[in-house]
Amino acid sequence: MIKGEIEVGPAAVRTAVAERLEHGSALGAYASDRGVRYLFIEKHGVQVLSARVDSSEPVAAVSGTCPGLSWDEREMADEFGIAFDALPDARPFRPVNGELAPAVVATGPGVTQVVVGPVHAGIIEPGRFTFSSGGETIAHLDFQIGFSHRHLEQSFEGADPLDLAPRVARVCGACSASRSLAYAMAVESISDARIADPVHIARQIVVELERVYNHVFDLAVCSAAAGWGFGQAVGLGLKECALRICHAATGHRLLFDAIVPGGVRDGVLDDREEVQTLVVMLQESVEQYVRAIFDNTSLISRWSETGTLTYDAARALAVVGPAHRASGGLVDVRDAAPYGAYRWLPIVAAREEGGDVLARCRVKVAELRDSFRIIHRAFEHLGSRRLNRSAVIPPETGDTVTVVEGPRGAETVALTVRGTVVERVHFISASYRNWPAVAHATTGNIVPDAPLVNKSFNLCYACADR
Amino acid sequence: MAIFNKSIGIRHLVCGSCNGCEHEMNALAGPDYDITQHGWDIVASPRHADVVTVTGPMTEAMRVPAQRTLEAVPGPKVIVAIGDCAVGCGVFAGSAGVGAGACVELGATIAVPGCPPTPSMIKAGLLRAAQALGGPSQPAARDDSMSGSTKVGSTRCTSERAG
Numbered sequence: 001m002i003k004g005e006i007e008v009g010p011a012a013v014r015t016a017v018a019e020r021l022e023h024g025s026a027l028g029a030y031a032s033d034r035g036v037r038y039l040f041i042e043k044h045g046v047q048v049l050s051a052r053v054d055s056s057e058p059v060a061a062v063s064g065t066c067p068g069l070s071w072d073e074r075e076m077a078d079e080f081g082i083a084f085d086a087l088p089d090a091r092p093f094r095p096v097n098g099e100l101a102p103a104v105v106a107t108g109p110g111v112t113q114v115v116v117g118p119v120h121a122g123i124i125e126p127g128r129f130t131f132s133s134g135g136e137t138i139a140h141l142d143f144q145i146g147f148s149h150r151h152l153e154q155s156f157e158g159a160d161p162l163d164l165a166p167r168v169a170r171v172c173g174a175c176s177a178s179r180s181l182a183y184a185m186a187v188e189s190i191s192d193a194r195i196a197d198p199v200h201i202a203r204q205i206v207v208e209l210e211r212v213y214n215h216v217f218d219l220a221v222c223s224a225a226a227g228w229g230f231g232q233a234v235g236l237g238l239k240e241c242a243l244r245i246c247h248a249a250t251g252h253r254l255l256f257d258a259i260v261p262g263g264v265r266d267g268v269l270d271d272r273e274e275v276q277t278l279v280v281m282l283q284e285s286v287e288q289y290v291r292a293i294f295d296n297t298s299l300i301s302r303w304s305e306t307g308t309l310t311y312d313a314a315r316a317l318a319v320v321g322p323a324h325r326a327s328g329g330l331v332d333v334r335d336a337a338p339y340g341a342y343r344w345l346p347i348v349a350a351r352e353e354g355g356d357v358l359a360r361c362r363v364k365v366a367e368l369r370d371s372f373r374i375i376h377r378a379f380e381h382l383g384s385r386r387l388n389r390s391a392v393i394p395p396e397t398g399d400t401v402t403v404v405e406g407p408r409g410a411e412t413v414a415l416t417v418r419g420t421v422v423e424r425v426h427f428i429s430a431s432y433r434n435w436p437a438v439a440h441a442t443t444g445n446i447v448p449d450a451p452l453v454n455k456s457f458n459l460c461y462a463c464a465d466r
Numbered sequence: 467m468a469i470f471n472k473s474i475g476i477r478h479l480v481c482g483s484c485n486g487c488e489h490e491m492n493a494l495a496g497p498d499y500d501i502t503q504h505g506w507d508i509v510a511s512p513r514h515a516d517v518v519t520v521t522g523p524m525t526e527a528m529r530v531p532a533q534r535t536l537e538a539v540p541g542p543k544v545i546v547a548i549g550d551c552a553v554g555c556g557v558f559a560g561s562a563g564v565g566a567g568a569c570v571e572l573g574a575t576i577a578v579p580g581c582p583p584t585p586s587m588i589k590a591g592l593l594r595a596a597q598a599l600g601g602p603s604q605p606a607a608r609d610d611s612m613s614g615s616t617k618v619g620s621t622r623c624t625s626e627r628a629g
Contacts, residue, residue: 095527118531121510123478123491126528147527148482151563167557173486173582217489236496243493254486256581462485 001189001337001402003045010051011085013038014060020049021066025331026318027403027412028428029062029072031080038062038069039401039428041410045337046401058085068318068436072428094146094465103130106140114447118147125461129450136446141439148465152427159422161187161394161415162261169256171427172463177210177255178406179413179427179463185339186415187261188390190398197341198385199263204341205275205378206258206268207404208371209249213242214407215322215364215371216286218458219293222361225452226302234289238282245278263389269382276379283372290365303358307441307453310355317437321409321430322363323457327355333405345377355441357456394420406430408459429463472596473505477515479535481568482522486582487549491519493585506592512538517595519588520572523551523558524565532572544595547574548588550581557581 008016017026017038024042031037035052036059051059061084063070074093076082084090091101105113111134118126126147132140152171156164168183169176181203188195220235243253250258250268258268269275293299309319314327324331332349334342350366352359394417403412409430416423434457442453478491494501495508509515512535520532536545547569550556555567565571576598578591 098527098530100527118528119479119512119535123488123495123508125480125483125485125488126531147525147531148480148522149525149527149563150482150523150558150561152561155558155561155563170484170486170557170581173484173489176484176486217492232495233497236493237498240493240496240498243489253584254489254582256486460485462483 106132326359431459432464475509482525520568545574
């Protein structure tokens with residue numbers, strides 16, 4: 001999916017990134033032994049801006065002007081020893097010997113700090129939230145991760161790219177199918193493997209099912225966080241229906257290992273009629289659920305003007321996915337740089353302006369409806385055609401970047417193969433991209449709304465920690 | 467009090483899980499698997515817990531918080547390992563970047579394998595935990611609970627595919 005690569009000197013990175021941001025949105029940045037790379041999603045593909053690392057010349061840090069890339073640059077500094085010029089936040093990104101860097105706090109008369117985590121009061125992954133609040137109002141929130149860091153990228157180096165697929169599927173459970181698709185596309189791209197149309201269509205059904213179960217779950221937890229028990233119960237019931245459809249479609253409730261390099265796993269979409277019938281039933285129930293949500297005046301009132309993320313803030317923080325589109329953003333990877341079946345079976349991109357919890361929920365409702373439309377259309381095009389797997393033979397060397405639109409936004413995989421094994425693989429998840437925006441959107445809200453703002457993004461920790 | 471013997475409070479501890487087990491754990495709060503009908507609850511503090519569910523292969527940064535959480539849970543308590551990563555590291559077994567699985571590292575005595583296990587399997591594991599704590603069908607476990615022994619540090623891990 002790389003449409004172009006520009007190479008600049010380390011000192012020119014900041015200016016060059018600012019120029020690229022005129023054309024598209026940042027996907028992230030990463031380092032390898034060969035240097036640093038900044039990635040952008042533009043019309044028709046990924047633009048790469050790279051710089052060789054030179055010990056005499058530091059890289060001009062971008063996070064001062066594009067704070068959304070702060071995590072990427074801190075990670076590059078920690079893990080690859082990249083020397084940056086003017087890194088605004090130079091704290092170690094992840095815990096060192098089990099200890100996190102001190103949190104950034106607000107101080108002043110009447111301002112107090114509350115630390116939450118890493119272990120949370122629910123079924124939630126580990127992370128540390130440090131709230132500074134004056135009375136009920138949150139003055140600052142510092143969110144720090146790293147507790148689920150499994151050193152996955154390092155441990156994947158040297159592996160056969162095909163053997164790696166089951167581990168890639170388990171980088172994160174909630175966006176597994178999207179990441180498996182991006183990874184399969186990367187392996188197939190460097191191997192020049194041709195994928196048959198029916199397989200592309202089957203994969204489209206699989207990743208849209210992932211969006212359906214995640215978006216329904218998001219509505220359920222946004223109901224719960226606003227104290228609406230009925231909405232939570234109904235939403236969790238519908239999510240269970242969605243997971244059972246996923247099982248009927250792929251043999252796995254969370255779609256693990258359904259998409260593999262070369263195709264889809266044996267057995268995927270064997271019983272198409274059954275899956276289609278279940279999807280129709282779920283769609284009807286979701287419509288009733290959506291009606292109940294928007295008929296609930298007090299719920300909508302609670303969702304309105306809570307956790308507002310302005311267009312400018314979303315842009316500066318490089319926000320992706322439904323959160324980006326709820327703040328007036330226009331980018332949906334399926335639309336901007338279509339891949340697989342999206343090239344001839346397009347989506348209708350959703351968009352809202354408000355940037356609050358309500359806008360994010362509205363975007364997800366619109367996307368749910370479009371996902372159902374996409375799934376039905378995909379089944380029509382698929383018919384009874386067989387899903388033959390293509391041979392994938394990774395070459396001696398190869399390098400690519402792929403990106404797909406997962407439930408939370410752009411899921412990026414950068415893969416370099418050398419000597420038929422993985423030299424470097426880097427995952428930029430939508431959750432990694434959007435966490436700083438959660439902290440930003442929470443600021444200025446009252447403490448009891450912090451979980452609601454958080455759940456309106458509903459991000460994962462596992463794919464951000466890796 | 468006998469009727470409350472099995473109404474367990476559950477504290478969930480994530481030690482590097484991929485979030486897959488958490489999605490299935492979350493279903494326990496939904497209408498299909500509703501654990502509150504058994505008097506069970508996911509509690510907001512380790513002080514309120516009888517059972518600690520653990521997931522993940524164990525990461526460096528979670529070792530201390532996990533031990534502190536277990537220390538904060540009053541005895542008698544039962545540790546339940548949920549998912550292949552916790553039980554034996556699953557696809558990450560042998561990887562230098564992760565531990566030996568939360569099951570071995572924290573001394574879980576009940577294991578619920580699966581990647582992830584289904585909500586029904588998790589519920590069956592929790593039922594065994596409830597029985598170990600107070601159920602008349604498990605006198606040996608009851609002796610343990612009466613003595614207040616915590617089993618932290620034990621590497622005994624009974625693996626059983628729950629229904």
